[in-house]
Amino acid sequence: MNRGFNQVTGLFSFAEKYIRNDFLILKGEKTQSSKLGRRQRMAKNNPFVCLKSLPENPHIILADDVYTTGATLHHAADTLKKAGAGIIESITLAR
Template sequence: MFDWSILKPRLCLLCDQEINQKISWMSLLMQEQETPVCADCFTKFDPLRGELCQICSRVLSAEFRRGSLCLDCHRWEQDPDWQGFLTENRSLFHYNDYMKETIAKFKYRGDYAIAEVFSPLIKDALLTLAFDSVAVIPLSRERLLERGFNQAEALAITAGQTCIYPLARIHTEKQSKKSRRDRINLPQVFQITDPELVAGKKILLIDDIYTTGSTLRHAAKALKLAGATEIRSLTLAR
C-alpha cells in the first residue's frame, strides 16, 4: 500500500519551518527517507576538517601540537595515571554557537527528536570505527530524573545501536559548572556495574560533547581496568 504521508509537508526539527524538498515520481515510488532538518539549519553546523589530533579530533595548529597529537592529548599521554586508556575519540562538528544552542535544546529542554538530525552521520561514522559493543556515558540518577532521558543513549539508539550498560555514574556537581582545571582533576566518577559485559572487548563510548576529555577518560579507565581491551569514543561536537 502506498504511504501517502510522504506527500505531507515536513517541518525541520530545529527551526520548525517547512522543509522544501523536490518530489519526483522516483521518490514517490521508492518512498525515499526524507531529511529531518532543513538545509539552512544544517549548514550552520561546522564539520571538523583538516589535520586532526589522532586521539581527540581537535584541529591541529602549529603552536598547539606535539607531532600528531594536540598539546592536551600529549599531556594526558605523558601522565602515567592516564596514558593509553582512550585510544581515539571521533568528533563530527565544532562546538560552535549553533551546536551549543542545539545541544542545549536537546538535553536541557528535553527535545529527544533532535537525535534524529544526527543519526545518519553517526551511522556513517560507526562504519569507520572498530568495536565489539556500544556503551553510552551514563547520567547520575538525579540528572536522569531531571532531564527525562540520557542524550548519549538517544544518539546511539536513533542510530540503530543496541547498547550495553557497564557503567554507573556517581552523582557530582554539573560538569558545565566546573572549570577546566577542576574537570581534569576530578576523582573517578564512574563505577563498573558488570565486568563481564566488557571483559576482552573493544568498547565504543558515545556522548554528545568532548570538552577537556576528562569524562571520557574516566569512563575509559574504568572500562580498561575492568578488562576491556580497547576504548574508543564518538561524540557530536569537539
C-alpha cells in the same frame, strides 16, 4: 538542570541492539561540571564504577554528547580498562 532527552541514545537508536549501558554507573550524585575550569574537571575524582565483569578483552566505543575537556571519557575509559577492556574508542556529538 535535569535533561529530559538523552542525545546519544537518540542519535544511535538505529544500533539499539548493539548498545550496552549496563557496565558503568556513576557513584553518588553527578555534580554539574559546566561551571568548572579544565584543571578542576580533570582533578575531580573518577565518578564511575564498573558494575559487572566485562566479556574477555572487549572492543568498546564510548559515546558522549559534548566533549569539553575529555574528563568524562577519560574516567569512563580508565574504569573500563581496569575492568579488562581491550580497545576503547570514543565518539562525541559536539565539541
